Amino acid sequence: MKSKSIKKVKVKFKLNGKELELETKPNKRLLDLLRDDLNLTGTKEGCSIGECGACTVIMNGKAVNSCLVLAGEINNSEIITIEGIAQNGNLHPLQENFLKYGAVQCGFCTPGMILSAYALLRVNPEPDEETIKEAIAGNLCRCTGYKQIIEAIKHSTKITDG
């Protein structure tokens, strides 16, 4: 009965630098929009309730959990996912350093970790270790024990990019 009256939402937004316009169901989460409709599966679903950070994306320059954002809410916003941070076919320095310092094991947390670090470095290119830890406190990793991740982020500091 309810579903009959469901109106689709229209959203216009920028995704990884490209303007997009689409219509979707109002109960769709940004996470599902990215993964299922736009085939950007770099964004992961872990807990689905805002606790693990695997679904982290950048929205208007800030790290957010895409499992806690509804499609309608992204109207007029700018979204960056893990697929959008490499430039001209070159990995982003954070990505390079995650590989170099062994910060990736199963890799499930990696996109979210990298984007949390990315959001931090955009506003604070020279964070100390405490600040790095605080920035990734909402990203859980079950494999690495965080040490390598923090190392990788530390070696990516002072990088100022767009």
Next chain:
Amino acid sequence: MNPEFNYIAPLNLNSALKILSASKSRAKILAGGTDIIPGFHIGSKRFSSTELLIDIKRIRGLDTIKEYKNFVEIGACVTFSQLSESEIIRKYFPLLAKAAETIGSVQIRNRATVVGNFVNNAPCADSVPPLLVYDAKIQIQSLNRKREISLQKFLIKSYTTALKKNEIVTKILIPKPEPELKGDFYKLGRRRAVAISRISLAVLMKTKNSLIEEIRIASGAVTPIGTRLYELEKFARGKAANSDTFKELSIQLGKKVLEITGLRWSSEYKLPVLQQTFYQLLEKVSRDEI
């Protein structure tokens, strides 16, 4: 999977209020969404009858912190990130800034709103004890009425507030405290990030000639709702600001909390921790004074 619902993002308060009152309680207000969206996902009964979400984030003027001569205004869409980064908040309401920093993770703080933190009156709303000791008021609007109410009165019991179905909380108003009021906020959570708080306390105190001239105490999480402990405050006023008084106050706090909550399985652990925490908090605040 989320249930089916409609979504609308009105551009001004009046249309939001119109839609809300026309919806006959099948609508819910959406601000940060960090409570309601996972609530849908886990099938929480609190949201099961929702057929429409009214997103208030596009309404102009609700996402700002404004300073006036005697008070500061926090709009309904102000996030915890905005709060902890605000110079105004840091200057006048350091306990609130501190509480804001301890909430959730960066991702949560970037979305979750201060008003959303108490509008459902969950016991673990960390911003409530600081707001209470600062005597925060809230402004509530419906189509034909605007009213102000103290936060303490607004919070009725767990998950129940004085908000009517056709009303929206539009802002928090906090009077600037006297500069002599010093205080601290303490929170003990299970895990650092995303800890849903288990014990939280806020204290503001002003001493004169080693006597407690003014004191405000609020607890959260340990009591079913965030609450000011007025009796305890009354008991403390005029007493010497020393360890003996602080010990006595801690004992009284334990009693009071037992009285409010009744014995719970966790009391055996919580109570001594609470008393010890409170004692240390009072010592610390009084030392900072000197």
